Amino acid sequence: MRKNISVLALCFFITALNPAQILAADASKRPIVPGFERFSQGKEIDQAQLGLLLLGELNCTSCHAPTATTKGLIQAKQAPLLDKVAGRIKPEYFESFIAKTHEIKPGSTMPQVSLGNNEQEKQATAKALAHYLAQQAGANEKLIFDPKQVALGKTLFAQSGCVSCHAGRDQAAKEILNVNNSVPLGALENKYTVGSLTNFLENPHQVRPSGRMPAVLKDQKEAHAVACYLLQSAKTSPKSAGVLKFEYFEGSWTKLPDFTKLNAIAKGIASDFDVEVAKKVNNNALRFEGWFKLQSAGKYTLHLGSDDGSKIWIDGKLIIDNDGIHPHTIISKTVELYKGEHKVEVGIFDGGGEYSLTVEIESNNLPRQPLSGICALDEKTAEGTTKAAYVATAPGKPEVFKLDTELATKGRALFASVGCANCHGMNENNKRIPALVQGPELLKLRPETGCLSENPQGKSPDFALDTKQKAAIALALKNLASMPPSQDSKALINQTFLSLNCYACHQRDKIGGPEDSRNASFVTTQPEMGDEGRLPPALTGVGAKLNTDWLKQVLEQGTKVRPYMLVRMPKYGGNNVNPLIKPLGEVDTIEPVEAIQFADTPAKVKTSGRLLVGSKALGCIKCHTFNNQKAEGIQALDLTSMPQRLKRDWFQRYMLDPQPFRPGTRMPAPWPMGKTFFDEILEGSTKKQIEGIYVYLSQGSKASPPEGLSRESIVLVPEKEPIIYRNFIEGAGARAIGVGYPEKVNLAFDANSLRVAMIWQGAFIDASRHWRDRGVGYQPPLGDNVISLPAGPTFATLASEKENWPALTSKEQAGTFISYTTDALGRPSFQYKYADVMITDFPTPTNNKEGGFSRAFTLESKTPPALLYLRAAVGTKIEEQKDGWFLVDGEYKFRLVGANKPIVRESNGKKEILVPIVFENGVCKLVQEYSW
Amino acid sequence: MKHTLLLSSLFAGLILASFSKAADPIPTEDDYYKIVKFEIPKDVVLEAGAIELTADNKLYVSSRRGEIWSIENPFAKDLAKDAKWTRYAHGLHEVLGLASKDGWIYATQRGELTKLKDSNGDGKADIFQTVSDAWEINGDYHEYAFGSKFDKDGNVWIVLCLTGSFSSNSKYRGWCVRVNADGTFTPTCSGIRSPGSIGFNAAGDCFYTDNQGPWNGTSSLKHLLPGSFQGHPDGNKWFDLKEAKLAGPKPETPKSGSRMMIEAERIPQLMPPAIYFPYKKMGQSASGIDFDKSEGKFGPFQNQLFVADQTNSTVMRVHLEKGHGRYQGACFPFRKGFGSGNVPVMASKNGHLFVGGTNRGWGSQGNKPFALERLDWTGKVPFEIHEMHAKNDGFELTFTHPVDPKTAADVASYKMSTYCYIYQSAYGSPEVDFTYPKITSAVVAPDNKSVRIVIDKPVAGHIHDLTVAGVRSEAGLPLLHPEAYYTLNYIPEKAK
Secondary structure, eight states, X not given: OHHHXXXXXXXXXXXXXXXXXXXXXXXXXXXXXXXXXXXXXXSSSOHHHHHHHHHHHTTGGGTSOOOHHHHTTOOOOOOXXXXXXXXXXXXXXXXXXXXXXXXXXXXXXXXBOOOOSSHHHXXXXXXXXXXXXXXXXXXXXXXXXXXXXXXXXXXXXXXXXXXXXXXXXXXXXXXXXTOTTOOOOOOHHHHXXXXXHHHHHHOGGGTOTTSSSOBOOOSXXXXXXXXXXXXXXXXXXXXXXXXXXXXXXXXXXXXXOOGGGSOOSEEEEXXXXXXXXXXXXXXXXXXXXXXXEESSOEEXXXXXXXXXXXXXXXXXXXXXXXXXXXXXXXXXXEEEEOXXXXXXXXXXXXXXXXXXXXXXXXXXXXXXXXXXXXXXSSGGGOOOSSSOSBOOOOTTSOOOBOOOHHHHHHHHHHHHHSSHHHHSOOEETTEEOOOOOOOOOGGGOXXXXXXXXXXXXXXXXXXXXXXXXXXXXXXXXXXXXXXXXXXXXXXXXXXXXXXXXXXXXXXXXXXXXXXXXXXXXXXXXXXXXGGGGTSOOOOTTHHHHBOHHHHHHHHXXXXXXXXXXXXXXXXXXXXXHHHHHHHHHHHOOOOOOOOOOOXXXXXXXXXXXXXXXXXXXXXXXXXXXXXXXXXXXXXXXXXXXXXHHBOHHHHHHHHHOHHHHSTTOSOOXXXXXXXXSOTTSGGGOHHHHHHHHHHHHTTGGGSOOOTTOSOOOOEEOOSSSOEEEEEEETTTEEEEEEEEOTTSEEEEEETTTTEEEEEEESOOEEOHHHHSTTOOSOBXXXXXXXXXXXXXXXXXXXXXXXXXXXXXXXXXXXXXXXEEXXXXXXXXXXXXXXXXXXXXXXXXXXXXXXXXEEEEEEEXXXXXXXXXXXEEEEEXXXXXXXXXXXXXXXXXXXXXXXXXXXXXXXXTTEXXXXXXXXXXXXXXXXXXXXXX | OXXXXXXXXXXXXXXXXXXXXXTSOOOOGGGTEEEEEOOOOTTOOOOEEEEEEOTTXXXXXXXXXXXXXXXXXXXXXXXXXXXXXXXXXXXXSOOOOEEEETTEEEEEOSSOEEEEEOSSSSSSOOEEEEEEOOSOOOSOTTOOEEEEEEOTTSEEEEEEXXXXXXXXXXXXXXXXXXXXXXXXXXXXXXXXOSEEEEEEOTTSOEEEEEOSBBTBSSEEEEEOOTTOBOSOGGGGGGGGXXXXXXXXXXXXXXXXXXXXXXXXXXXXXXXXXXXXXOBTTTBSSEEEEEEOOSTTTTOSOTTOEEEEETTTTEEEEEEEEEETTEEEEEEEEEEOXXXXXXXXXXEOTTSEEEEEEEOSSSOOSSOSSEEEEEXXXXXXXXXXXXXXXXXXXXXXXXXXXXXXXXXXXXXXXXXXXXXXXXXXXXXXXXXXXXXXXXXXXXXXXXXXXXXXXXXXXXXXXXXXXXXXOSOBBTTSOBOSOOEEEEEESSOOOOOO
């Protein structure tokens, strides 16, 4: 079988290498606009409209001026704003991306800008631009990689909506390539640090204001988790060659130890100031030492971050003292350093808990970066910044970027002249750098020329468009001239749905909705709700459904009214989505329901609405939460949010017949065929009843809770005879038999492990968990002084007195549960069988004033086993007292009556009391009394 | 007795004739079958889980709160006055099956089948003996266990709901098992999802209802042929257990997103549902099952099955036949308006149908939290489709009264669509693969009691959704329920 599989795998491998696939690789560099990718294959949306989409998404109008009549037809996507870009993108990323845009990030909508006439010129231009961008310093986010956040990040990435537009990731969090219609992310680890990616994810609109990337994550914590998940491969990539010496010490400290007085347990070479070289977490310390060389004298800022304490010395002088027990804390200090070689030493220790270290350097011409990047093992090999801008580094070691201000100045001029400024906003003295490149006017563009030609030449940028994309653009350009200056509402909605990729999650008028390949990524906490619980709602008719204010809020701010649905409606930003509101109201209409005249007073109408919603009438609260109070069954949308969200006319029509509005919904028709079951409420009028509910729910959180909402307790109180309660009892298992006695003592017998699992005093149990709603979970005893008796079997045969008491791994090992019978007073006597011995276990309350049990055992067997024991007690401390009583862990007392002398032994680190069972004529009787 | 029956049918005929007068109101279900309510003693919460009628004509009703009540005189005309209630047992774990044998009451609890006896004659059980606890529970509320009456071999059949109704995390969850009165335990069928009840047809074959969810496009009635696989694959992991070998070879895992009959072709053990109850149209959660064993004392539906629906508080009617050796057939609306969410039903030989209800945790159209009711036949025969038989090229419909040959021969009196469900691991399914067959002819039999309709063309594996709006009885009445849903898994061979 295995062999077959590998043969099959080999076949796939060969297929993957066939020439057709290699040719297709070029087409794979085309800009990925998800709406175009998805719909250009079908007929749901016409090609000219998809061409318009491309004109907007590729921001064509930033070079090709639209006329007044065509301007409103294109929803242009603004390119990322580049102010302070070096604060969020690694400086070493710029040059490669500018020089080889489509290789570095296939699928990018950024074109390969024309950089020059020959390779040398191109390289020089890219380099200059890179230095200019690297000069745009910004605040660095201080968050660092935290392996504990990866799992949360993975869940958020997979479930909250990221994969609705982006490709999923494999086990190592690598982007799964060639997933249809996915916006590619490229090698994020080369571009972002954990901190800068966190910032971007938390607020993507700050640099990408057009809302194509909406804000999905709710706060910095979530953004950080996703950043850690996405960048984890950077953390696990092969390490560079060593640049630092380190020494490792063990011990327990609250402050950094004096390393000169310690002997190192281990020594070695490290590639970074990284605590990973420590042999364990907690109670250890590390000392790093290395050299770096500076090109010029000046002010340098050092950032030392650690958990717990750390210190840094330059040339033997303490620079930063970040000592003591604390969470990851960064201290920064600016110092004057001379040109030339410097010795650096860093010490850190970990007392307990988290362990982390970051050492960074920054100056006017050195963007903030890890200090290890310019470190070497000794003075002679320390690299200076006098060499080329890029330091030649050991294989696998990240390139280190050193800013060249002269080059940056050149880059500033190029930024405007090669066309970057056409698309990217960049402020200089509070004014946007003006664009210098001007292409032909939009309406004068001809197919197969300029950007649309086979191989764009001269100044034309190369978008790597494929044939289909070019054809769609050509068609759109052809149509543009004759189109009216503004789109009708329907087209505008469609255009916005395409550009914001609403169709990835929502269907509208039978277009869009989750694609098959992504369908499984939409998940729910309530699978019983079916697709309704996991797939975002269809937006057909949404303008007639949602109140305008609510619609606006949902679009601008996102929403989470369906707590069971794990994918989120993200924030798109007002400017991007507000234009949808009016057209949706115009296109989506519903036949109005005439105003309703009530015979009752407004107060009575609300009372009737409340009655209808409650358990005595329609029981809406069985499935819907009410003002965040849980429902009995599934937890559907909160009732008190309905009038805030839903238009009255829609509510009236939906309640009458939900299916046409939400095909397949589990929402039953509360008025089947329009008829009410409640003739006495609001004159038995269906319309009035629906309106009454709407009026009642319109009070929102002030609506008084309907009947049946809160779970009242059901305390079982044994009065004349015992109450038996078989159910899921916490501490006694899924087949517990609880018994409450009128004497106010109680027990729970576990019918799986065949033992009395717990005894307690006072109140017996609250049955409401199991007797209201569906009955979810285990219920603990209600009373006081709950004593858990030893887990495992009550009786067992041992090979010797030394053998450990057997643990139960299955129900069958415990023996067989036979029955219980009740006596004239209703008290149960349990019968179970172990090793051919029939055991009757009859507990009865004792009459002493403390309250206790007397447990009468009768064992019968035709073939009595040897070495059968009762395990009477297990405890850390068992003290013998007078009258045969033993005190167990100071909690309860027991004594044995009519039993053989017990064996007191140590086993498994605990004290145990075993009673040897000796049969006489096949019978053995004994009593164990409990008091507590 | 026979005499009265004859008289009452005669009487029914007279009444029907009078209905046909234009001014008379159209009769309703209530004119034929009346719902009689039991007066449940105050302070008793009888969330009915199972019903058993013992040989001494005592009705035993179990509750989800673990009680069993015995009711004397359950056939009394005045139930409030004559029915006598005694609490037979308490403290049991959600009893959803009751049977009786040799003076013992057998109760299916979540974790075991238990037999109970009142040994001292005080009316209360004092022996609670475990017959079998060979399956397991883990504390998940969805791990229900529904038990049947005894079959002719002395077995109680038990269907075990999946953990959380989605997966099988405890031994034999997702299985049907048989437990003999002597304790012998026999794993019988796999593939169960979330049962609503279990019962037998007149031939003694065992059926259960399963509910819409994963691998179940809608609720259905399924035949528990020993060794068969009922469609949800998660419980198949227990085929590795030794005694599970008794249920035959482990079936292949079905392909999600396929169709039932495509998979049934490929997986021999896979048993297609005998009846699908189209979602919303018939109900939302099928439950109790019993057959009419009254030999006419309950009306004309002898040997047909009655199946309850919890959400809609209804009882539906099912007529089964065999196609390619497997059960299939039609379901029809029968009676609505029960007090709570119907779960157990029990038909008596003397022509009554007991119906118990609870809507705790799952809402129902009947808005009472719990109910016990008895459905009595008034003696009048409603105008209904009596049986629906599949033919190679269409269907044969028989009626409870002679039809008006003119309306019955008019093809415009009939409307049909067909559809099926996606057989998938995701929850439920929309109706898919629609066809709209043309009714090409409707031929009325000489006795006017049946009509043969020919359609272009039947689709195997589809529900044939028929509305007979135009047909009138000889007396001029429309059908009480014009809807019929035939689950046509197999198209019969052409009659030779």
